[in-house]
Amino acid sequence: MSFYGTSVSEAFDEKGRFDMKRVIALAMVAAVMAAACGAAAPSGGGAPATAVKLTSGKLVMGVINDQSGVYADLSGKNAVEAVKMAVEDFKAKYGDNALGGPIEVITADHQNKPDVASSKAQEFYERNNASVIFDVPTSSAALAIAKVAGDQKRLYINITAATTDLTGASCNKYTFHYAYDTYMLAAGTGKWVTENLGKQWYIIYPNYAFGQDMEKSFRSAVTKFGGNVIQSDGSPFPNQTGDFSQLLLKAGQLKPQVLGAMQAGGDLVNVVKQYNEFKLKDQGIKLAIGLLFDTDITAIGQDNMAGVVYTTPWVWSMDDQAKSFADKFLKRTGIRPTFAHAANYSAAWQYMEAIRRAGTDDADAVVKQLEGYKFNDFFIRNGQIRAEDHWVMHDALLAQVKPSSEAKEKFDYSKVLGTIPAETASRPLADANCKK
């Protein structure tokens, strides 16, 4: 029985007597060598009890999102980069063979179309043998993929779609909802604006799954905190003329205290631009924005947005931990990450951690590891994956756009006003109605 070139027999001298000094010396050699080898093959803090065994010998992770349309900047190709970064960092931490095989990241453009999203997901799970799909902006497309994930019994971790239906009526055992949803946005912004800016709301929303869900969430939050939604109107989606003036004029006539704009991306930019143009602020109509990404602020102009209070799961400049990720991301992509980029990294990381804990990428085993899991990372604070509906509970932030004179550098858009505790930012389980 040889151990590092020495053997137990060497503890006995030529005459077969047991030599204590030799034993101690041998033990020390063995200990030093073991320590040296341990450092060469790092296993990190919590080494898995058993080595990971991948079902197909390698791990394939898919990212499906919008790579050419309106949401291409806020997630898009850079979200794929974020997932790749997570894989590289994971290997750097746990070694190349951390998951017992190569890790591959594949990606597709769903063009914000539910049918394309659905067939791409099918292809990823079946043909490419993907174990998980990340991201998927556009709520209708996300719901389509959640259905495929449920049928195929493979994981889907949604990040950029906001609809609460993913953890509600359309929930299933294999779908998780990371980062944010319409409830979180309404719980933060709806409450703050109703309490601080005005109680009479006029809501305008893009007329599709996301917008309708936003309207519902904001209406109930506003009402809950003592406000009143006078009226709400859907705008065509996609809006071909880019014109929202008739709704803004209507706002001018209804004279609410707050105009709640639930549009996203390019539509939101047009709404805000035209809100400024019509000088509704001077008429005492304040603007509340449902969903705001850093890329929207770039398009509208920081100073045109200064003072706007909004809810977000994450701000890149919020603390050192977030900032160090943002620095790495900037070096790689040339931009500061939106919260969607950061969330893609974080979700991919937590998924790979779950595989390590489970010792396999088998969907049921990984789901078991994820359910109820409590964690913190640079993106998620006070996180807990709710087992009942797979909503990833965590603290959200109330942020405010600051004027460019206060910005320390390019993309330094917002300051954090306060934290919305995970409990408050998460839809109560009783309202979720998830039967998975």
Added chain:
Amino acid sequence: MDLGYLSVQLFNGLVNGAFYALLSLGLAIIFGVLGVVNFAHGAVYMLGAFAAYLLLQQVGIGFWPALLLAPLGVALLGVIVERLLLRRVYGLDPLYGFLLTYGLTLFIQDAMRLRFGIQGQPYPTPTELSASVSLGVVGYPVYRLFVIAFSIAMCAAVWFLIERTRLGMVVRAATERGELTRALGIDVDRWVTAVFAFGIALAALAGVLAAPMRNVAPLMGSELIILTFAVVVIGGMGSIVGAVAAGFLIGALASLGAVWSPALENVIVFALMAVVLLVRPAGLFGAREAT
């Protein structure tokens, strides 16, 4: 719904109409003389807006000079495109021209996307026009009134050019009876490059006008162009007066429809197009017989 409110909404319609008019005017002229359906018109509109943005951002040139410089720059680009590419598809099946300009659209849009991203760039309203005036019920931005007035003036100027100058005569003749004009010994081809450049300069001008109130983004023209085609069909393919009149008419109708129900705004345009195609296939102002 009171009348004052409706009439203000009418102004919104006229603003949209102003864009339709400028865009479809250029389309009509180009189609008339070149026989090419310029699908790249929306991309050119976007280039106009970006030209204004770049002039401001890179050189510090504001809105007023941009109103002249941006269309000029884009027109120069048009000259190159016409000489190098478009020239080759004249006389072929119109499908080739369509494919070429559609390809150009994708190329231009993606090139801009690569450089500027998808989400858009800010452009301020010129300070002289950033006030708003009271129109009875609500305040209305002066800039929008300017857009309406300016584009009406522009259309009038183009009308004058076409009705009262020699170039206009050639364009008119070539638009209405192309072969006959050539048969009479008029060298239409001499004017082709200029006409194309002028047509897309109008689109670029619309882009500059749009920059202060629309998101300046690579795809800003891609959806508008579809509506513009509908306008051209309603006005009558190749009819210059028709393009302008239909532009304003449809802008106004769509806006008033939207007051009733926001979803109607897009529906009205296409419903109207369907009706016109059924009842008057040549368009409201088209030639007497369908061509």
